[in-house]
Amino acid sequence: MAENRASVNGTGYTEGVPCWVEAQLPDVAAGRRFYGDLFGWDFEEAYDSTVWARLDGDRVAALSRKTDGRMPTVWTVYFATPDAAALAGRIRAAGGQVVTPPGEVGAGLGAAALVTDPEGAVFGLWQAREHTGFGRRHEVGTFGWAELYARDTEVANDFYGELFHDALFGPEAEPDFGRAAVGEVFPAMMPPHFVVHFRVADCAETLAAVNRLGGRVQVPPFETSYGTVAVVTDNQGASFAVLERRVEPAGSRVEPAGG
Template sequence: MDAQLPDLEAGKRFYGDLFGWTFEEAPGSSVWARLDGEPVAALARKADGRMPTVWTVYFATPDAEALGRRITAAGGQLVVPPFPVDRLGAAALAADPQGAVFGLWQPGSHPGFGRRRAPGTFAWAQLYTRDTAAANAFYGDLFHEALFGTGAAPDFGRADVCEVFPAEMPPHFLAHFRVADLDDALGAVQRLGGRIQAPPFETSYGRVAVVTDNQGASFAVLRR
C-alpha cells in the first residue's frame, strides 16, 4: 500500500515518529517505508494537487491486464490502466461499481509487504460500502481464492459506510495499522498534527480508531 501526499518530508516525519519507520529512496518521487529493514509501505509525492491525499490498498495479481478486464466486465472501472514501475512490477488503479478505489499490483522484483500484522505494519483493510451484498458478489468473484480459499488469516473485511462514517461519505477502503497501545497511538497522532476522526470502537477483528495524518490522509489504528 502507499500514501499519496503533498509533502513527502512531512509524511516521513509523521509516520517515522508514529510507527518507527525508516525510509529509503524508491523509483520515481516516492520512498520505501521500512520497519526493522523490511518493506511495510511506500510514501509518494502527489503528481497533481487535485488528487486526493489518501492511502491506497493494492491487491496482488499475477496478471493486472486480465484482472482489469474482469473488473470492467463486472461493472467496475480502471481509473489508471496497468503501467510498469521500473523493474519492481506493474501497478493499476481500479474502482468497484460503487466507486471505492483500490490498487492492483503485479509483482516483478518487489513482491509486496516484507512484514505485516506486527505493530507498525499493515493489519487489515476494511471496505466501507453502501451495498454489502453487491460488494460481496464483486470482490468474491474477483478474489475468491485469495479471500476465501487459502485457509489463511483474513486481511480484508467490509461494512456499511454508516456504521462509522456519515451517510454522505463515499464508499472507500480504509487501511489499518496494528499498534501495541491504542491510547498511546492516538496521543502520538494528535501530538504530530493529525486528528481523531472516529474514537475507539470494537470490531470483530480488534479495537479500532480512525484518524487522519497531518496532511489529511485517513487510516485506522488497530489493537488486537
Template sequence: MAENRASVYGEGVPCWVDAQLPDVEAGKRFYGELFGWTFEDWFGSFAQALKDDEPVAALVRKVDGRLPTVWTVYFATPDAPALARRIRDAGGQIVSAPVPAGELGVTALVTDPEGAVFALWQPEEHPGFGKRHEPGTFAWAELYARDTEAANTFYGDLFQEALFGEDADPDFGRAPVSDVFPTQMPPHFLVHFAVEDVPTALEDVRRLGGRVQAPPFETSYGEVAVVTDDQGASFALLRR
C-alpha cells in the same frame, strides 16, 4: 527472497499500501515517529518505508493537487491486465490501466461498482510487504460500502480463493459506510496499521499534528480508531 515473499500473496490478498501526499518529507517525519519507520528514497518523489529493515509501505509525492490525499491498498495478482478486464466486466472501472513500475512490477488503479478505489500489483522485483501484522505495519483493510451484499458478491467473485478458499486468511472485510462515517461519505477502503495500544497511539497522532476522526470502537477483528495524518490522509489504528 523476493520470489518466496511473492508466493505468499495469492490473487486478492492485500500486498502493499502507499500514501499520496503533498509533502513526502513531512510524511516521513509523521510516520517515522508514529510507527518507527525508516525510509529509502526512490525516483525522487517516492520513499519506501521500512520497519526493522523490511518494506512495509510507500509515501508518494502527489503531483496533481486535485487528487485526494489518501492511503491506497494494493491487491496481489499474477496478471494485472487480466484482472483489470475482469473488474471492468463485473461493473468496476479502470482509472489507470496496467503499466510497469520500472522493474518492480505492474500496477493499475481501479474502482469497484460503487466507486471505491483500490490498486492492483503484479509483482516482479518488488513482491510487496516484507513484514505485516506486527506493530507499525499493515494489519487490515476495511471496505466501507453502501451495499455490503453487492460488495460481497463483487469481491467474492474476483477473489474467491483469497476470501473463501481452504487456506483463506483474508486481510480485508466489508461494512456499511454508516457504521463509522456520515452517510454521505463515498464508499472507500480504509487501511489499518497495527499498534500495541490504541489510546497511546492516538496521543502520538495528536502530538504529531494529526486528528482523530472516530474514537476507539470494537470490531470483529479488534479495537479500531480512525485518524488522519497532518496532511489529511485517513487511516486506522488496530489492536487485535
C-alpha cells in the same frame, strides 16, 4: 521477511491478498517525519519521488508525492495479482472501472493499476516482479487489515467474492480485508472507500501521538470483530486506521465480512 506471507511460485502474494499500501502526500518529507515518529519507520529512496518505509530493515509501505492537486490525499491498498491487465478486464466486466491502466513501476519493480468497484471505492492492483510487496505485515507498526466501507454490502460481497474467491474463501484462506456499511462508522453521505489499518500495541497511546504530531482523530475507538479500531488523519489529511488486535483464541479466524 514475514513468515506469514502467502506466495505464488515464490514471487509474491496469492491473487486477492492485500500486498502493499501507499500514501500519496503533498509533502513527502513531512510524511517521513510523521510516520517515522508514529510507527518507528525509517526510509530509503525508491523511484521518482517515492520512498520505501521500512521497519527493522523490511519494506512495509511507500510514501509518494501527489502530483495532481485535484486528487485526494489518501492511503491506497494494493491487491496482488499475477496479471494486472487480465484482472483489470475482469473488474470492468463485473461493473467496476479502470482509473489508471496497468503500467510499469520503476525499473522492473512490477506493474500497478488503479481501479474501482461498482460503487466507486478505489483500490490498487500489483503485479509483482522485483518488488513482491510487504516485507512484513500483521505486526505492530505494519499493515494489519483493510476495511471496505460500502453503500450496499451485498454488492460488495458479490463483487469481491467473485473476484478474489480463493483469497477470501479458499481452503487455506486467512482474509485480512473485509467490508462494512459506510453508515456504521462514517456519515451516511460519505462515498464508499477502503481504510488501511496499521497494527499498534496500544490504541489510546497511538491516538495521543497522532494528536501530538499534528494529525487528528476522525472516528474515536470502536470495537470490531478484528480488534479495537480508531480512524485518524495524518498531518496532511490522509485517513488511515490504527488497530489494536485482540488475542484470538487458538483455532479462531476472522471472517471476511469484517465490521
